[in-house]
Amino acid sequence: MVKKRGINGDHMKERLHPLQLSILIYTIQNGLVLYSLPRLVAEYFGTNGWISIIFIAILVNINITMIAIIYKLGNGRSIFEIIEATVPKWVMVPFYLFIIGVWIGIASMIMRLYIFIFKMMFFPALPVSLFIALFILLSFQLLRGGIYKMTKAIVVLCAFVQPMLFLLFYLIPEFDFVRYTTFFFKGDTDFFKGGLQVYTAFLGIEVSILFFPMVEKKWTKALFIGNLLSTVSYLLITFICFGFFSFKQILNDIFPVMTLFEYTEVAFLSRAENLCFSVFAFKLLAIIVIYFWGAQQIFGNMIKSIKPNFWIFIILASGFILALIPDSLVNVEKWLLWLSYCAIGIAWALPIFVLCILFTQIIKNRINGETEHAK
Amino acid sequence: MQNKMIVMIAICCLFLTGCGGSKIIEELAILESVAFDLSDSKENPIKTTVLFPTVSKEGKAGIQTLTADGKSSHDTFIKLQNLTNLKIVGGQSAILFGEELSKKGLINIIETFTRDPEFGTRVKFAIVEGKGEELLKKKIPSVPDNAEYLYSFFEKLGTQNKVLNTNKYRFLRDYYDDGIDPVLPVFSYEGDNIELKGLGTFKGDQYVTRLTLIETQILNLLSGDIKNGSLMISMNDEESGNNVQLYLSDINSKNDKKVNTSKRKNMTAEVNLDIKGSVLEYTGTMDISKDKYQRQLEKQVENYIITNSKKLLIKLKKYQTDPIGIGSLVRNRLSYETWNKLNWNETYSNMNFKVKVKVDLINTGNSK
Numbered sequence: 153m154v155k156k157r158g159i160n161g162d163h164m165k166e167r168l169h170p171l172q173l174s175i176l177i178y179t180i181q182n183g184l185v186l187y188s189l190p191r192l193v194a195e196y197f198g199t200n201g202w203i204s205i206i207f208i209a210i211l212v213n214i215n216i217t218m219i220a221i222i223y224k225l226g227n228g229r230s231i232f233e234i235i236e237a238t239v240p241k242w243v244m245v246p247f248y249l250f251i252i253g254v255w256i257g258i259a260s261m262i263m264r265l266y267i268f269i270f271k272m273m274f275f276p277a278l279p280v281s282l283f284i285a286l287f288i289l290l291s292f293q294l295l296r297g298g299i300y301k302m303t304k305a306i307v308v309l310c311a312f313v314q315p316m317l318f319l320l321f322y323l324i325p326e327f328d329f330v331r332y333t334t335f336f337f338k339g340d341t342d343f344f345k346g347g348l349q350v351y352t353a354f355l356g357i358e359v360s361i362l363f364f365p366m367v368e369k370k371w372t373k374a375l376f377i378g379n380l381l382s383t384v385s386y387l388l389i390t391f392i393c394f395g396f397f398s399f400k401q402i403l404n405d406i407f408p409v410m411t412l413f414e415y416t417e418v419a420f421l422s423r424a425e426n427l428c429f430s431v432f433a434f435k436l437l438a439i440i441v442i443y444f445w446g447a448q449q450i451f452g453n454m455i456k457s458i459k460p461n462f463w464i465f466i467i468l469a470s471g472f473i474l475a476l477i478p479d480s481l482v483n484v485e486k487w488l489l490w491l492s493y494c495a496i497g498i499a500w501a502l503p504i505f506v507l508c509i510l511f512t513q514i515i516k517n518r519i520n521g522e523t524e525h526a527k
Numbered sequence: 528m529q530n531k532m533i534v535m536i537a538i539c540c541l542f543l544t545g546c547g548g549s550k551i552i553e554e555l556a557i558l559e560s561v562a563f564d565l566s567d568s569k570e571n572p573i574k575t576t577v578l579f580p581t582v583s584k585e586g587k588a589g590i591q592t593l594t595a596d597g598k599s600s601h602d603t604f605i606k607l608q609n610l611t612n613l614k615i616v617g618g619q620s621a622i623l624f625g626e627e628l629s630k631k632g633l634i635n636i637i638e639t640f641t642r643d644p645e646f647g648t649r650v651k652f653a654i655v656e657g658k659g660e661e662l663l664k665k666k667i668p669s670v671p672d673n674a675e676y677l678y679s680f681f682e683k684l685g686t687q688n689k690v691l692n693t694n695k696y697r698f699l700r701d702y703y704d705d706g707i708d709p710v711l712p713v714f715s716y717e718g719d720n721i722e723l724k725g726l727g728t729f730k731g732d733q734y735v736t737r738l739t740l741i742e743t744q745i746l747n748l749l750s751g752d753i754k755n756g757s758l759m760i761s762m763n764d765e766e767s768g769n770n771v772q773l774y775l776s777d778i779n780s781k782n783d784k785k786v787n788t789s790k791r792k793n794m795t796a797e798v799n800l801d802i803k804g805s806v807l808e809y810t811g812t813m814d815i816s817k818d819k820y821q822r823q824l825e826k827q828v829e830n831y832i833i834t835n836s837k838k839l840l841i842k843l844k845k846y847q848t849d850p851i852g853i854g855s856l857v858r859n860r861l862s863y864e865t866w867n868k869l870n871w872n873e874t875y876s877n878m879n880f881k882v883k884v885k886v887d888l889i890n891t892g893n894s895k
């Protein structure tokens with residue numbers, strides 16, 4: 153019996169609870185950017201750059217609203233059903249493949265970036281391939297469980313990661329409002345590029361467009377709550393960074409949040425960044441798995457006759473190989489940046505595209521209805 | 528079964544990742560303290576001295592110091608590796624800078640630490656009068672390990688005096704901030720002991736002047752709020768002219784700074800101090816258990832703090848160093864463009880300072 157579970161798609165009968173979903177959404181938003189987020193906002197938005205996160209969060213909310221509208225207008229149909237009712241599948245295949253490629257690429261690059269940082273900061277002798285294998289194996293286990301089991305696991309993993317936020321309280325003695333300066337968005341700024349980079353911190357949420365068949369009816373509020381949680385935690389951390397570091401110090405630190413956690417010292421714990429970053433692997437696992445899961449869903453939709461496990465093998469194998477390719481931190485960051493730009497493109501283009509199709513369908517239906525009525 | 532296999536493999540992977548590199552503690556030289564100095568040779572300008580504990584086969588603990596000259600700090604570390612059978616690894620608790628080197632500028636050396644994750648953000652920094660090398664190599668009979676001694680010294684200073692609590696993070700924070708200059712404690716090895724001489728203030732990354740211990744106390748008051756501090760006051764009695772010692776403890780001080788930037792050429796800054804403390808020592812002739820004389824003593828303390836603050840501020844202006852952070856207050860009153868166009872050094876030298884002090888003696892101790 154155990155063997156059958158999750159393979160034949162039985163899990164899909166169980167639907168996700170909104171609370172679980174909001175934690176899932178919060179966890180799958182790309183948290184690795186968080187470690188450099190204060191520097192990114194300082195670099196591209198200048199002094200008091202932390203405020204920019206609010207603006208970007210508004211953009212993300214617009215993005216989610218589109219997804220919510222699709223769910224409502226589509227009456228809970230999956231986006232594949234919506235798209236394929238109008239556009240033939242073979243036209244969509246290249247686009248599907250592109251999305252799959254980007255998502256698998258992003259997952260691999262995030263994984264590799266994490267390992268690079270881990271090696272650089274803590275364990276220079278860490279064997280990369282073993283570590284990637286570990287991630288892939290865990291992803292495999294999670295993916296086989298299907299979205300329902302995955303979500304439950306991710307909620308537990310999230311509980312490991314969150315307590316580290318409380319460490320921030322230990323930094324209050326060093327906090328000073330004078331360091332905020334009274335200047336807003338001054339210095340060498342590049343709002344567009346910065347906006348894109350900060351947006352990557354919210355990525356991951358676009359995969360939720362595939363959740364439609366697996367969720368309870370009023371699930372869309374979970375999207376907003378999850379995103380709000382991310383926004384609040386990003387805001388909190390960048391806000392503290394700007395009062396804890398001087399502005400130019402943030403610019404000179406690749407991972408300010410790492411330094412932030414490094415400085416916390418409790419009677420039983422010093423240099424907490426090591427622990428925090430290790431525990432952060434759980435959040436990372438969630439991000440990686442959800443992208444792999446997204447890719448698997450699209451594959452599964454393209455060719456329905458093949459078992460899901462086959463796709464999981466294909467996805468994980470390509471993810472493993474991709475993760476082995478880059479050989480320097482700069483390389484990974486460059487790749488990740490481009491893939492993230494593509495992912496932002498997907499996050500906006502896909503819902504807009506589906507919305508257009510929905511509108512044409514609705515208009516068609518109405519015309520058909522009117523003509524039938526006229527008869 | 529399949530599940531269990533995969534979980535087993537995952538667990539194996541997890542543990543195998545730990546086999547990448549091993550460090551055996553007996554084969555390591557874990558640096559406790561490092562001192563950087565200027566060397567005599569032009570080719571290898573930086574002299575690095577390291578101190579690390581050693582354990583002999585019989586289990587006897589000891590310390591060892593090594594010195595090497597090099598072109599950069601890491602160049603000297605590589606040369607130091609050739610001087611010992613142990614593998615040198617980081618773990619520093621204290622880093623010392625020689626006086627000469629500090630006067631030339633420290634940022635090149637400190638930036639290497641920021642690049643290297645082995646150096647924590649809480650690493651303590653200090654300046655040594657003379658050569659840091661000499662301080663680490665100094666033999667004091669009752670002190671087996673100078674580095675450990677220094678570290679506990681730092682810890683004590685940090686709790687006693689806020690401005691003396693300096694580490695890598697604080698130094699870099701103030702260095703990168705355009706409105707404040709960093710400070711580091713200054714130690715000396717001249718006498719029988721390792722001794723705190725005062726506080727070295729910086730202009731950018733260059734050590735410019737040393738404040739005496741009294742000036743350091745005043746700077747501490749001017750910099751920010753204090754909880755449970757202490758203050759030793761040595762003043763002359765107004766009538767007799769005799770020296771009077773007064774020791775205040777349990778000081779709680781509130782600090783309020785205001786700047787007036789309306790006149791660009793002649794800005795003013797005002798520091799208001801509200802000090803509450805108890806008297807633990809008083810060698811003067813007044814009967815301070817009486818209210819009237821208490822008020823008089825309070826006035827004397829106020830005057831003492833005001834005159835010493837003024838002296839200190841004049842000294843700081845002379846050396847154009849701003850460890851109090853007046854610059855950041857001025858910056859926050861101006862627009863971005865004006866602040867960037869402002870010649871801060873010149874403005875700072877022309878600034879007028881006002882210090883207002885209010886002292887309340889909460890109690891005068893046990894004796895009447």
